[in-house]
Amino acid sequence: MKKSNEPLWWAFFGAGGALSALCLPALLFLLALAMPLGWIETPSFEAASGLVHHPLARLFLFALISLSLLHWGHRFRFTLYDGLQLKHLESLIVVFCYGGAIVGSIFAGFVLWQL
Amino acid sequence: MTQQTIALEVFRYRPEEEHEPTFQTYEVPLKKEWVVLDALNYIKDEIDGTLTFRWSCRMGVCGSCGMMINGTPVLTCAAFLETYQPGPVRIEPLANFPVVRDLVILMSDFMEKLGRVKPWIITEKEKPVAEGEYLQTPTQLADFKQYSMCINCMLCYSACPVSGLEPDFIGPAAIALAQRYNLDSRDEGSAQRMEILSQDDGIWQCTLVGECSAVCPKGVDPAGAIQRYKVASTNDWWRSKLMPWGK
Amino acid sequence: MSHPTRYRKYHPKLYRTRMPIFWWVRKWTHIHFITRELTSVFVAFYAIELLFLLRTLTRGQEAYDAFLAWLQTPLALALNTIAFLMIAFHSITWFNLAPKALVIRVGELRIPPVAIAGMNYAGWAVFSAALAWLILSA
Numbered sequence: 260m261k262k263s264n265e266p267l268w269w270a271f272f273g274a275g276g277a278l279s280a281l282c283l284p285a286l287l288f289l290l291a292l293a294m295p296l297g298w299i300e301t302p303s304f305e306a307a308s309g310l311v312h313h314p315l316a317r318l319f320l321f322a323l324i325s326l327s328l329l330h331w332g333h334r335f336r337f338t339l340y341d342g343l344q345l346k347h348l349e350s351l352i353v354v355f356c357y358g359g360a361i362v363g364s365i366f367a368g369f370v371l372w373q374l
Numbered sequence: 375m376t377q378q379t380i381a382l383e384v385f386r387y388r389p390e391e392e393h394e395p396t397f398q399t400y401e402v403p404l405k406k407e408w409v410v411l412d413a414l415n416y417i418k419d420e421i422d423g424t425l426t427f428r429w430s431c432r433m434g435v436c437g438s439c440g441m442m443i444n445g446t447p448v449l450t451c452a453a454f455l456e457t458y459q460p461g462p463v464r465i466e467p468l469a470n471f472p473v474v475r476d477l478v479i480l481m482s483d484f485m486e487k488l489g490r491v492k493p494w495i496i497t498e499k500e501k502p503v504a505e506g507e508y509l510q511t512p513t514q515l516a517d518f519k520q521y522s523m524c525i526n527c528m529l530c531y532s533a534c535p536v537s538g539l540e541p542d543f544i545g546p547a548a549i550a551l552a553q554r555y556n557l558d559s560r561d562e563g564s565a566q567r568m569e570i571l572s573q574d575d576g577i578w579q580c581t582l583v584g585e586c587s588a589v590c591p592k593g594v595d596p597a598g599a600i601q602r603y604k605v606a607s608t609n610d611w612w613r614s615k616l617m618p619w620g621k
Numbered sequence: 622m623s624h625p626t627r628y629r630k631y632h633p634k635l636y637r638t639r640m641p642i643f644w645w646v647r648k649w650t651h652i653h654f655i656t657r658e659l660t661s662v663f664v665a666f667y668a669i670e671l672l673f674l675l676r677t678l679t680r681g682q683e684a685y686d687a688f689l690a691w692l693q694t695p696l697a698l699a700l701n702t703i704a705f706l707m708i709a710f711h712s713i714t715w716f717n718l719a720p721k722a723l724v725i726r727v728g729e730l731r732i733p734p735v736a737i738a739g740m741n742y743a744g745w746a747v748f749s750a751a752l753a754w755l756i757l758s759a
Contacts, residue, residue: 262572262573263574266604266607266611267611269608270608277715277719279664280745281745282748283664283711283712284708285749287701287705289753290692291670291692295698296698299756302759304681306759307685308678310756310759320675323671324671327665327668328665328669330664330665331665334661335658335661335665338658338661341581342655343642346539363665363668363669366672370675373679374675374679387636389633390634445647472637475633480633513729535640538640538644582718583650583654584654585650
């Protein structure tokens with residue numbers, strides 16, 4: 260038997276788990292709850308564009324979005340294996356989880372490039 | 375005053391008589407100083423000599439009397455009857471193992487897995503006796519001591535859902551035992567053990583449910599051992615991919 | 622020694638059970654586990670929502686306003702509230718388990734697990750404050 264390639268995905272899972280745990284609660288609370296509910300002022304279109312225009316901001320957002328998706332891909336794969344006992348569909352699940360995360364990351368790169 | 379009693383619902387499986395297990399209820403005296411194992415021995419001696427179960431030391435050292443009590447794996451020698459009042463107390467063989475008879479499970483698979491991780495000190499070259507002993511500082515001892523407390527009672531395999539779902543998973547105690555030797559300053563075998571544990575049926579099926587550490591009667595933390603192993607294995611994998619020339 | 626020893630072969634008729642599909646609803650610790658695992662769905666949900674919010678910035682004022690209006694609908698608010706609770710649960714469980722994987726040493730001394738979790742929580746506070754400062758000052 261040879262060594263597993265699981266470390267590739269586990270590294271992304273870990274990095275995405277840490278980054279999403281650090282950043283997403285604050286982002287979600289401010290942008291998706293406090294702002295629509297009027298607790299804080301909504302930035303204008305220009306201000307928002309300016310905020311994300313810096314290359315470092317875009318790089319950070321790319322890392323955050325793609326790693327969050329890869330985190331999901333890995334964790335959800337095992338949720339399907341263990342939670343629903345679907346391991347006999349392994350190849351399908353792998354394509355769906357990691358494929359989905361990779362497609363999402365490419366889309367994120369495409370959007371952030373245009374900003 | 376009449377002696378208070380408590381009901382024990384005991385899992386019975388007699389393969390020569392029946393295909394399906396049944397539960398048999400026994401009323402036993404509820405004595406303050408009795409553990410569940412005492413109650414089982416009372417049944418065996420006084421009520422029903424056909425009840426089969428394993429036990430030996432009665433003091434939490436041998437690791438042979440592990441059973442499911444009300445769905446949780448515990449050492450029956452450390453589980454006081456009183457704490458299960460008013461009963462009934464449901465007693466089953468350890469989960470995730472094939473049952474041979476009544477409360478006795480088959481442990482061959484577990485024994486094979488334990489041996490696979492090479493649980494002994496591996497040195498590249500043995501030091502001649504004349505050169506004296508291998509010295510170890512208290513800090514070096516503290517690194518692995520908790521893992522050496524394992525008594526192979528298999529409660530962690532019983533508590534681990536992944537062990538139940540994936541029979542090939544090498545499992546908590548075996549990985550903790552590997553870590554016991556890896557972290558020993560006298561050992562040089564961690565690369566050999568990594569070969570075994572980095573395979574698909576090694577550490578990678580674990581999803582950190584964490585129940586193995588919660589049920590351990592000796593305070594070993596297999597869940598922690600497995601996570602540290604995942605980090606080490608990941609470093610090892612990336613290093614071999616990014617720097618294939620380095621060893 | 623003319624007769625080789627003959628033992629009767631041991632043929633146990635083993636009783637085996639299969640885990641039920643919904644094994645994780647039977648115990649409190651397992652419910653906790655499956656909830657923790659399912660937080661990943663909400664992490665992905667918010668990553669995608671954030672991506673779509675960013676995309677409106679490439680499509681002009683109208684798209685931006687429309688997205689902000691959608692965020693105010695009861696459906697979006699309900700979804701985002703659930704997502705917030707789940708992602709907060711993800712953060713808490715993640716930081717609490719971090720010491721299991723992370724063993725840091727300073728010289729001879731091993732940093733206690735509580736301190737490692739503490740550093741994670743401190744990092745959470747710093748990241749949250751920095752992001753809040755960036756958004757509120759925009």
